Amino acid sequence: xxxxxxxxxxxxxxxxxxxxxxxxxxxxxxxxxxxxxxxxxxxxxxxxxxxxxxxxxxxxxxxxxxxxxxxxxxxxxxxxxxxxxxxxxxxxxxxxxxxxxxxxxxxxxxxxxxxxxxxxxxxxxxxxxxxxxxxxxxxxxxxxxxxxxxxxxxxxxxxxxxxxxxxxxxxxxxxxxxxxxxxxxxxxxxxxxxxxxxxxxxxxxxxxxxxxxxxxxxxxxxxxxxxxxxxxxxxxxxxxxxxxxxxxxxxxxxxxxxxxxxxxxxxxxxxxxxxxxxxxxxxxxxxxxxxxxxxxxxxxxxxxxxxxxxxxxxxxxxxxxxxxxxxxxxxxxxxxxxxxxxxxxxxxxxxxxxxxxxxxxxxxxxxxxxxxxxxxxxxxxxxxxxxxxxxxxxxxxxxxxxxxxxxxxxxxxxxxxxxxxxxxxxxxxxxxxxxxxxxxxxxxxxxxxxxxxxxxxxxxxxxxxxxxxxxxxxxxxxxxxxxxxxxxxxxxxxxxxxxxxxxxxxxxxxxxxxxxxxxxxxxxxxxxxxxxxxxxxxxxxxxxxxxxxxxxxxxxxxxxxxxxxxxxxxxxxxxxxxxxxxxxxxxxxxxxxxxxxxxxxxxxxxxxxxxxxxxxxxxxxxxxxxxxxxxxxxxxxxxxxxxx
Numbered sequence: 001x002x003x004x005x006x007x008x009x010x011x012x013x014x015x016x017x018x019x020x021x022x023x024x025x026x027x028x029x030x031x032x033x034x035x036x037x038x039x040x041x042x043x044x045x046x047x048x049x050x051x052x053x054x055x056x057x058x059x060x061x062x063x064x065x066x067x068x069x070x071x072x073x074x075x076x077x078x079x080x081x082x083x084x085x086x087x088x089x090x091x092x093x094x095x096x097x098x099x100x101x102x103x104x105x106x107x108x109x110x111x112x113x114x115x116x117x118x119x120x121x122x123x124x125x126x127x128x129x130x131x132x133x134x135x136x137x138x139x140x141x142x143x144x145x146x147x148x149x150x151x152x153x154x155x156x157x158x159x160x161x162x163x164x165x166x167x168x169x170x171x172x173x174x175x176x177x178x179x180x181x182x183x184x185x186x187x188x189x190x191x192x193x194x195x196x197x198x199x200x201x202x203x204x205x206x207x208x209x210x211x212x213x214x215x216x217x218x219x220x221x222x223x224x225x226x227x228x229x230x231x232x233x234x235x236x237x238x239x240x241x242x243x244x245x246x247x248x249x250x251x252x253x254x255x256x257x258x259x260x261x262x263x264x265x266x267x268x269x270x271x272x273x274x275x276x277x278x279x280x281x282x283x284x285x286x287x288x289x290x291x292x293x294x295x296x297x298x299x300x301x302x303x304x305x306x307x308x309x310x311x312x313x314x315x316x317x318x319x320x321x322x323x324x325x326x327x328x329x330x331x332x333x334x335x336x337x338x339x340x341x342x343x344x345x346x347x348x349x350x351x352x353x354x355x356x357x358x359x360x361x362x363x364x365x366x367x368x369x370x371x372x373x374x375x376x377x378x379x380x381x382x383x384x385x386x387x388x389x390x391x392x393x394x395x396x397x398x399x400x401x402x403x404x405x406x407x408x409x410x411x412x413x414x415x416x417x418x419x420x421x422x423x424x425x426x427x428x429x430x431x432x433x434x435x436x437x438x439x440x441x442x443x444x445x446x447x448x449x450x451x452x453x454x455x456x457x458x459x460x461x462x463x464x465x466x467x468x469x470x471x472x473x474x475x476x477x478x479x480x481x482x483x484x485x486x487x488x489x490x491x492x493x494x495x496x497x498x499x500x501x502x503x504x505x506x507x508x509x510x511x512x513x514x515x516x517x518x519x520x521x522x523x524x525x526x527x528x529x530x531x532x533x534x535x536x537x538x539x540x541x542x543x544x545x546x547x548x549x550x551x552x553x554x555x556x557x558x559x560x561x562x563x564x565x566x567x568x569x570x571x572x573x574x575x576x577x578x579x580x581x582x583x584x585x586x587x588x589x590x591x592x593x594x595x596x597x598x599x600x601x602x603x604x605x606x607x608x609x610x611x612x613x614x615x616x617x618x619x620x621x622x623x624x625x626x627x628x629x630x631x632x633x634x635x636x637x638x639x640x641x642x643x644x
Contacts, residue, residue, distance in 0.1 A: 004091055005099040011089060015081045019255035020048035023074075023096040026252035026305065029061065030097065031071035038177045038184065040064050040072040041095055041105040041142070045112070045120035046527065048096075051076040052251060053259040055313065056148065057111050059246040060169055070177045073097040073105075077120045078127070080524065080531075086127055093127035102128035106180055108142045110161075112150035115504035116497065116527040118157055119519040121146075125160070132516070133159055134208060139188045143198075145176065151205075152235075152282055153456040155222075155563040156504050156511035158207035163198050165205075166567060167235030167282075168268075170244050172203045199229045203236030205567060212509055219508050222566040234568045239608045241268055241287045245297060252305050261309040261342065262301045266294055266326075270315040271592050271610065272347070274372070275383045275583050276411060278455035280315055282569040284602035286593060287611045291322050298330050302339065311342040318347050318355060327358045344368070349390035356401040367398055370409040374424030380586040381416055383579075388428070395432045399439040406445055408432065412474045413452040413466035413498070415583060422474050425449065426481040426488060433487035446489045449478060451498035453505055457569040459579035461562065464555035465502045468534075471495035496534040500526065502552040503537060508563040511551070514540040572601040 012018035033039055042061055044051025051057065057074065064072035073095035078086065086093070092101040102108060108130070110121055125132045130141055146154065147165040154164040165172050179201065183194045192208075199206035209229045213221045224231055238244060250262060267288040270280035298310050310330065314320060327341050341359055348369045371386055373379045379386055398406060410425045429445045436443025451471040454460045466474075472495045482490035504511060517540035518526070525531040541548060556562065558577060565573070575598065582589065592598050593610050603609055 002101060002104060003099045004094055004101060007089065007091055008094070008099055011085045011091075015085055016079060017048075017255060020076065020079070021082065021096060022254065023099070025052075025254055027249040028097060028251060029065045029072075031065060031073060033071055033098075033100070035184075036069070038070045038107065038180045039105045040070065040107045040109050040173075040177075041075050041102050042072055042109045043075040043077075043102075043111070043124060045077045045110055045117040045124060046525075047079060048076040048253075049255070049257045051111075052253050052257050053263065054111060054113070055247065055263055055265060056169065058251060059244070060109070060173055062246050062248060063170060063244075064173055064177070067174070067177065069181055073100065075102060075124070077117075077124055077525075083123065083127060083524070092129055093124050103130055103142060105142050106184065107176070108144050110144070110146045110148075112146050112148040114527055115150055115156075115501050116532075118504065118515050119523050119526055121157070122160065122516065122519040123524045134162055135159070137162075137191065139191050143180065143194075149279060149282065152278070152567065152569055153506065153564045154205060154207065154567075155212075155509050156507040156515060158509045159512040159516075161207065162195060163204050163206045165236070166203050166233060166569070168238040169236070170238050170246075172201065172236045175201045176204065196226055196228065199226070202234060205233040207509075210566065219563060220561050222561075222563070232566060232568050234606075235282070235570060237285075237570070237606055237608060238268070238287065240611070241265075241289045242293055245289075245293055248300075250301055250305060252307075259311065259344075261311050262298070262305055262307040263311045263313050264294060264297045264301065265289065265314065266312045266317060266320045266323075267314045267611075269610075270319075272316060272319075273383045273579075273589050273591065275381075275459040275579055276372070276414065276452060276455075277315075278458050281458050281571060283315070284570060284600065285608055285610045288321060291326055294326055295329055295333075299333060308338060309340045309342060311344055313344065315345055316347040317343045317345045318351050324355055324358060327355065331358060331361050346370075346394075348386050348394045351394040351397060356397040356403075359401075367403055367405075368407040368409060369394060371428065372409070372411050373414060373421065374410060374426070374428045375421045377586055378414060378417060378421045378424070380588045381583050382411075382414060383583070383588050385588045385590075388431070391428070392431065392435050395435045396439075399436045399443060404436070404440045404443055406432070408445055408447050410447065410449045411452045412449050412478070413471050415460060415463050416586075417474075419474075419477060422477055423481055426478055426485055426490070429482075429488045430485050433485075436487075442487070444487050444489065446491060447478075447482065448491045448493075449475065450493040451475075451495045453498050453501045455505055456562070456564045457571055457576070459576050459583055461506065461576065462556040462558075462580055464553050465498070467553055468495050468499045471498060494529055494532065497527075497529075497532055499548070499552060500532070500534055500537045503541065503548070506556075506563065507551055510544065510546060513544045514546065517543060568605075570600075570602040570605050572599070572605075575600045 042057050044054055044057055061072050064070045075095050122132050131137050143162045145163045146161050147169050151164040179197055195206050195208050198204055199209040209225050210222050211225050269283045269286040271286055274280055346369055372384045429447045432445045433443055454463045475492045482488050518536045521536050523536045
């Protein structure tokens, strides 16, 4: 086994945060490589601080290393100073576990959780001396396989990857391992043969095996090239989360990272039906982890890691059945010492006085709610059916239990949004401050606003995104209104980054040339504000004869072929279209866990049902309880700030 550690150690003094690159964390696995084993390099294409806490990567790291025929190590995108140093000293991209060159692995697995990391993917391949184009790779080159939410539209990176995994990865990594192992045991003469075989694995999409067809510059189909290749690639879904109690040994970092705490996933999937939310749509159905297993994972994790804070993760943690009991038992467990519990994903209408009272017993962690839209009409449009009464009840619960600060997250640039809807964001924050003043001397609310980007497999996938100019105008409107609002702080995401994200989000294979152009022009770490450069993206689009109007700002039509129509997240396209039409009419849809099935396809198509511990909806709330007003409001169909 080779290691570049002696050479690497010599340059660590010359780079920022050398702890990013040395490994040796508590919980690390030291694999024993062997030609008879398949070696994976699981890579998060962002910095160590962002990538190490990623649960998906840590789960696969453990599962692969438990196999007798495979090993897995980790890597993270080197910061710009380290990338320059590696090139200067002619050193390759490497794993942080054994500092083994990336090119010596059989598989380079990338977790893609955000579109703007795609240029980092190319940077990692280039540093590894792996051809960035699939067509140029030889049989001895590693296979580049990606997973994560972004892979539901892998077409923009189709030229760079050998395969993409759709859905849950726990089972499919074993199928891939066994397929690659058989190939390694053969003569390895043909890379095409193994790609064709990978394309037959359920949940695995191999771009090489499919051909896009264009007519007058319009994408009209993507069809399989070979008879054994499926016409539609279906996602993989883990039906019983209880069978996968991972990670069992969460890594403890050597340096400061985001979310530096014990993380325990309590359930996967969401049926709230927020129309903007790709994660909620593509991870259906809901699969809860048994409460006893959650408590065990907490207790064992705290004792092993020494953390004094645990985060219960999901898309809407307060929806977890028996959440109050889990929090109470965690805080009551004397073996764990003094703990604080963080619920990072809080549904406003499921946050109760009981939960607030339990959490405040220990150190108070940050409290963030996501109403997403300021007016009731807009919340019906996006199907975030939270009434003001729900919100203010949650705010009341928090302030009454001692919180003085909270954060509210919103989106702007949503379909049919008017200036009145936009200004309602600050008005809602003002009312929250007023509620807080009945309990606290100086309550404050931080409003954080992001520009909306339509995503595949959501009802809003047909919506033409607001222009950067229009998004910026709305941000100014909010900023000016917040200035005169005592107790309200206002923060916003870069509207220019939303445009670049929009280019990729619904792009086809032609966008691959744009991504490569941006990378070759120095555009790495585009997800970081200090490195983001919209000009690189607009110039690359122009150079390759592509327009922002067509890719970003244009509304899609009902029968238009979308770049991901040959893939499936389990959702019927006609269901999504009806949801899009209901959104324009401001008609909401209740949570299907406690209502008759709407046949979205996520359960019926895979023979899987929601796994919930309770037959009753969470306490409080207007969605799924029959308490809220879901009647339609007459709304003009308009798309403010977009081009037709």
